[in-house]
Amino acid sequence: MISFNNVSKHYGGQVLYDNASFILRPGDKVGLVGPNGAGKTTVFRILMKEEGFEGGSITVPDKVRVAYFSQNIGEMKGRTVIEEVMSGSAKASELASEMRKIEKMLETDLDPDEMEKVLIQLGDYQTEFEKLGGYDLDTRAKEIITGLGVMPYDHDRDVGLFSGGWRMRIALAKVLIQQPDVMLMDEPTNYLDLESIVWLEQWLKDYKGAVLMTSHDRDFMNGIVNRIIEVANKTITTYTGDYDYYEKEKEIRKVQQIAQYESQQAMLQKEEEFIAKFAARASHAAQVQSRVKKIDKIERVELPPEDVVMDFTFPVPPRGSNDVVTMKNLAKTWTRDDGTPHKVFSGLTATVNRLDKIAVVGVNGAGKSTLLKVICGLTEASGGESALGPSIQAGYFSQFSLDLLNPENTVLEEISSRLPHSSNGYIRNLLAAFLFRGDDVEKKIKVLSGGEKSRVVLATLMSSNNNLLILDEPTNHLDLKSRDVLLKALKDFEGTVMYVSHDRHFLHGLSNRVFEVDKGGIRVFETGYQYYLDKKKSES
CATH class of the missing domain: 1.20.5 (Single alpha-helices involved in coiled-coils or other helix-helix interfaces)
Incomplete structure (x- = not known):
């Protein structure tokens, strides 16, 4: 269906790939993987004719409809959520308009030949409109955007009132509603919560068209793909099977x-x-x-290059209390914009023990992040109490930690300002472990990618002698290999961890207890994430 034939792509003197080839067949579900900077997004841009290439050819049949979800979603405002989602199927909207014009023509006096011609045209339009799912467009728009986490009470709000993460979901829905023959998807799970990820995974499994996607979520990819295309070492290699x-x-x-x-x-x-x-x-x-x-x-065999990944372990922290966090009847209420109270949770009573690795789970909006902020003292409880045990020092990573970095600092300056008592040599070795080497330490924070900024924050956390780590979505922006390194480091960490994550591989690999924040309360599961899932399944 789509052929990438001996394609060569260069940026100046840098070779992304030479004579690279792959085929995307009808119904294929393919994962596109490779290190950052290898050229995965460039593959999408070449297929969408947004970029050229130096050699080879691309074959996309004229009748094959291709849709592309990228991280660059552009401006959104002035429409309701449903109107914006439905606008994704522009062709269906155009056909609906043409059919209305013909129906009005049919109300006038037409000679037999013209009548026959108009009816044939109307039939063609109706066939294509049905193929595009035009007759149930509104229903599908509501189903898709609700599946992605935007609830019905928000469907008629202006998209301009939503944050960037929520607009990303709306942009994703605009691609899904098109039901094209091929979907190109660049990190579709970014900004999705676990429930939305599970919904999208099932949707893509059921989808009859072909998918070529990148994702940093191992379980999501394993659940969908039947082939892997790797972009690395200036070439493209195909593997049959899932990511594992x-x-x-x-x-x-x-x-x-x-x-x-x-x-x-x-x-x-x-x-x-x-x-x-x-x-x-x-x-x-x-x-x-x-x-x-x-x-x-003789054609010389070359050694495969070593993958460059983060390489770090947390230092042994000072020993603290066995009761790391004690919560008694903890409650939190927010005040809405209109002045009315909104109860996030209440009656939370639990103890976090030394060396626990606790997954904090719950549906979107249940209060997981708020709970972590209360424990850290970043927001006050509305009732009850939360106390850290004696000699407990907490380090906090939030979804917004990246915004607290000074954009004008270099990487070296940022870390030095956060670790004022550390030597220059120690800081450079620390940064090297987090892949900031040579001139990379002189990069300004403002030019770093999300993954690079995450590594700066993690480097600070690693060196601050914390015996309690409170992590809110620590894997956001990290690639698969970096996530695996972080997972191993946290498993080996001789301290306590509480974390929120939407990465199921991370949840399975780290947790020995689960705190579920749900319906304003908390449930404690004394074993790992799989037991929690099995228990919830049996209850439902």
Whole structure:
């Protein structure tokens, strides 16, 4: 259906890929993976003809409808949520207008030939309109945007009143409602909560068209894709299977490639030793020349480059109290814009124990982030109490921590200002562990990506001797490999962790207890995330 044929893409002197090829077939569900900067988003932009390329060809049949969800959603205001979502199916709206014109023409006196011509045109329009799902467009718009977390009471609000994260959901709904033959999706799970991610995963499973997507959510990708296309090392490689299979297969291929390299190097060494030994002997001249020609023609096996990932472990923190956090009848009420109170939660009674790794879960708006802020002392409780135990020092990572960085500081200046008693050498080694090396430490905060800013905040947390880490969406903006490194570091951390995450792989891998904030209260599950899911399933 779509062919990417021997495509070469360069930026100045930088080669993204040379002679790269893949095919996207009808109904394929494909994950596009690779390190940051390798050119994944550029693949989308090339397919959408937003960028050119230096060699090769792209084949997209004229009748194949392609829709693209990107992180650049543009301006949105002046329409209600439902109107904005429905505008995604522009072709259906255009056909509806044309059909209305023809219906008005049919109310006038037309000669038989013109009548037949108009009716044929109307039939063609109706067929295409039905194919686009035009007859139930309003119903589907409401179903999709509700599935993505925008509740019916907000459907008639102006989209301009929503935050950037919520507008991202609306932009995603505009792509889904088109029901194209192919969907290109660049990080569709960004800004989605867990419930919306699960809904989108099922929607894409049921979707009959093809999908090519990037995602930093391992479970989401595993649940959908049947192939992986890797953009890395100036080429594109295809793997059949989900993300877990890709990781295993890539390691197998790497081991095989190393074995081939070592075998070839041993053979070359023998040939070169023979040439060096007999080069000066006339009696061996023919053999020497033959072997010189032989090794010149050999296609050299190259060692696979090592993946560059974060490499850090949290230092052993000072020991604190066994009762790390004590909550008794904790309550929080916000005051709405109109002055009316809104109860977030009440009656929260629980104890966080030393070395706990607690997942704080609950539906969107239940109060998970608010609970973490109350525990940190960043917002006051409306009732009850929350207290840290003796000698407990808390470090806090929030979804908005990135906004607290000084945009005019360099990376080195930012970390130095947060760790004033640390030596320059220590800070540089710390930054190297978080992939800021050489001139990277002189980058200004304002030019960093979201993932890079997250690494700056995590580097500070790692070095602050905290024995309690309170983390609100710490994996946002981190790629899959960085998430795995953070997961391992937190599992090995000899302190206590409370965290909110929408990454199911992270939730499964870290939690030994679950606090569910729901219906204004809290439920404590004394085992991990899988037990929590099983318990909820049995109750429902």
